[in-house]
Amino acid sequence: MASDPKLQDQELKVAAITALGQVGGDLTQVPTVAALLTDASVQVQGAACLTLTSLGPFAEEHASTIAAKLEQDGTRLAAAQALERLPGGVLQPYLKDLVSKALCDGDPETRQAAVAAIAKADADRVVSDCSGELVKLLSHQHAGVRACTALVFRNLKEKGLYGASEVAKLLEDTAEDLSWLPLHMGGVRTREPSERRKPRCAAVVALGAMCSQEHWASMIRVRASTLEALASYSTSDPDLVERIASLLDDDTYAVRSRACYWLGRVAAENQADRLSEMLEDKSQAVRFEAVKALGNLGDAAATYAYDVANLLVSDSSGKVRGAAARALAAQGEHGKPYISAIAMLLMDVDPEARSEACRALGKMGASGLAYSQELEQVAKDYLLHPPEVKAAAKEALEQLGHWQAITPEAPIPTVVKAAIESTPIAVKG
Structure with a gap:
């Protein structure tokens, strides 16, 4: 269907290509999808870029063709996202094009996508x-471009110090x-993080990751992003801990979240x-970071x-429910009494919560092994x-030493494969 030259319905073609990408793993379809570039x-073309990178390592052979799609407005997003999935080497x-x-x-x-792709490459290169x-x-001239460029410097860490002075100028950028x-x-996308939309927030994060001591005093002025920058220094000075803890009462949810x-x-x-008090915060971002923090504290x-454990069943956010499962697994014996509630998340409506439940069970030893049958069903x-x-279920079973008992994953659904292969592409000899 995707390769049928007589098919005029482009939306149907895109849907067929996307379906193949979601199933993934069928290397025999690489030539078919590559031809659609x-x-x-x-x-x-855009759908083909994304699907090709879901079909295994052979997609790397077509990296240059995918990178060429950065030239077109209509394919630039898909090309950048596809390149992001490829290995850094x-x-x-294509770094200059990105x-x-x-x-x-x-x-x-x-x-x-560009920031994420560039981050995978060698910093020296x-x-x-x-x-x-x-x-x-x-x-x-675009505030978002300035912010995202600063994030590239963040990912370069110390290698990006050559641009620290220019990045520091963004601390005065209020755009x-x-x-x-x-x-x-319109409910189509989530709120952009402050560091991707505000250049001065991005600058603080970047300077912190680069450990630019020269600009420390200037960074203090931007509170929420400064907290992220402080984490890069891995300090546990008692006085600083108390000062950061006082920000848990801040009126801005982003500040409370980063403090957690x-x-x-x-x-x-x-x-x-x-931190336990912050589990009842009205912001899901704060609850998420609070429960993660408690998990980091262990015993x-x-x-x-x-x-x-109460968050497993009471919180409205799948991210928070998943983080709660992970935190309980990190608490060792103290989390095991709640393992049945964690296992219930395997059927949660949110895929992220299901993934975290799988990983949590995988870390709970013999107690988690009792739910190996449920994990097998998820994996199959x-x-x-x-x-x-x-993938999370498979990872959990491997941790529990139970993966070898799993039968191979079922093949691509016949209806999807038939749709893709309805008109084979002629391969020149």
Whole structure:
């Protein structure tokens, strides 16, 4: 269906290509999908880029063709997201294109994919190939481009110190990229993190990751992002811990969230009580970071295992429910009384919660092994569970030493394979 030249319905073609990508793993379809990179429709080309990178390592052979799609407005997002899925070594010849075409794009998702792809490449190669262009983009007219460029410097860490002075100039940048807002208000996409839309927040995160001591005083002025930067220094100074803990009462949810993250990052055991109070915060971002922090404290947070377990069934956020499962697994013997509640998450409506439940059971030893049959069902079910959930179930069974008993995964559904192969592509000899 996807390769049928007589088929005029482009949406149906895209749906067929996407279905193959979601099933994944059928290497025999690589030539078919690769041929669609030259389709007349940019929508089909974009779908082919993404699906090709879901079909195994042979997609790497087509990296240059995928990278060429960065030239077109209609395929740039898909090409950037596809390149993001490839190994860092494969991406190195295309770093300049990612910087000059995707990182400076007006679309937030395209920029995000570019940042993630560049982060996978060797930092020395990024600096040698793109250092001048990256510095120029720090003064780009678009606030989102300036912010995302600063995040590239964040990922370079100490290798990015050559641009620290230019990044520091963004600390005075009060602009904000609002291009994501219409889709957010329409319920189509989530709120952009502050570091991807506010250059000065991105600058604080970048300078912290680079450990730029020269600009420490300036960084203090931006509270929420400063907390993330502080985590890069891995300090546990008692006075600083108390000052950060006081920010748990801040009016801004982003500040409370990052304070929770920081306290968990440095394993501030004396703040377990305060962190447990944040499990009832009205913001899901705060609850998520609070429960993660308690998980990082391990046995020191054992007293609050019941409060964490309560989130498994009471919290409205799948991310929070999944984080609660992970935290209980980290609490060892204190989390095991709640293992049945964790196992119930295997049928949660949120795939992320299901994945975290699988991983939690895998870390719970003999107690988790009691649920190996349930994990097997998740690993085998190719209709109900998406690939990331099945992968988490397999990982859990491997940790429990039970994976060898699993029968091979069921093949691609016949109806999907028939749709894709309805008109085979002629291969030139």
